[in-house]
Ligand SMILES: [Zn+2]
């Protein structure tokens with residue numbers, strides 16, 4: 184029985200670059216899912232397709248134990264125009280694997296292929312390939328489609344490549360690791376009218392600029408200094424001519440936090456501030472506030488296990504603090520104990536979601552070995 188994964192690497196690099204060249208947006212990962220399902224079947228796994236849309240679960244059993252572990256990768260790409268100029272660059276205009284999900288799927292497939300031939304575990308391994316991580320909640324769709332009822336697991340683990348860490352280093356932490364992500368939109372409505380007669384219409388532009396300042400004081404004035412949160416106004420739209428006061432101005436942005444009480448305070452303050460600015464300016468405020476991803480909270484025991492297991496594979500580091508980016512693996516961690524791990528990809532490439540980003544193929548062996556070690560220790 185082969186113990187090394189070295190012989191798999193050339194085909195895994197080819198697979199990753201093929202996925203990279205053919206990226207698909209969330210819930211449209213039809214070619215990607217078909218390629219993964221075919222490769223899992225070829226390796227001898229039982230394959231379940233169409234879970235939560237284009238999601239796949241591959242099942243591998245060995246021995247007689249009733250223990251089961253789930254390992255998860257994401258499959259979707261981003262609506263970005265790639266600018267790497269690489270030979271395996273995206274064939275699809277405006278769609279790009281700018282977050283490395285092509286690498287995550289490849290590493291999980293590599294683990295499935297290796298474990299299928301070694302069978303050096305006792306129990307069941309569920310290989311989860313999920314759709315639509317980038318803002319559309321593919322993990323929630325799979326959980327709502329009965330993922331953990333159909334494939335009960337005592338643990339679930341996921342990896343994300345991390346440009347801020349040296350290549351091959353793994354980091355995680357007990358408790359919060361990624362932030363809750365909320366988005367808001369506020370429209371201030373006046374009447375609109377001639378810019379030379381501002382006394383006859385509420386000025387939605389001036390009110391919106393006041394509101395940007397007020398919103399930016401919420402974190403510093405309403406949240407305890409010992410807590411962490413971010414509020415960013417990212418968009419203002421309104422007006423079209425130099426001599427017209429617009430009837431409405433819309434602004435939008437995002438809020439990131441880790442603790443639900445902090446999240447509650449921010450939403451309440453945002454509503455209060457918007458209503459106050461509207462009252463003071465004579466405009467009316469329409470507010471929508473959407474909590475789309477919860478915070479990703481690692482189970483403390485599972486995170487410690489993962490750190491211990493990773494130390495047998497590569498450099499394993501306890502992350503000192505969580506990141507303010509978000510991750511829909513949060514929904515899986517609400518349904519099953521587990522942990523989310525960062526796999527260093529080195530700083531040579533651009534940051535995640537940048538048009539020059541590319542997944543570092545040199546970390547494929549570490550990712551495959553880590554998935555295998557997690558499965559061998561827990562199944
Ligand atoms: Zn991303």
Ligand SMILES: [Zn+2]
Pocket residue numbers: 282283284316343
């Ligand atoms: Zn990602």
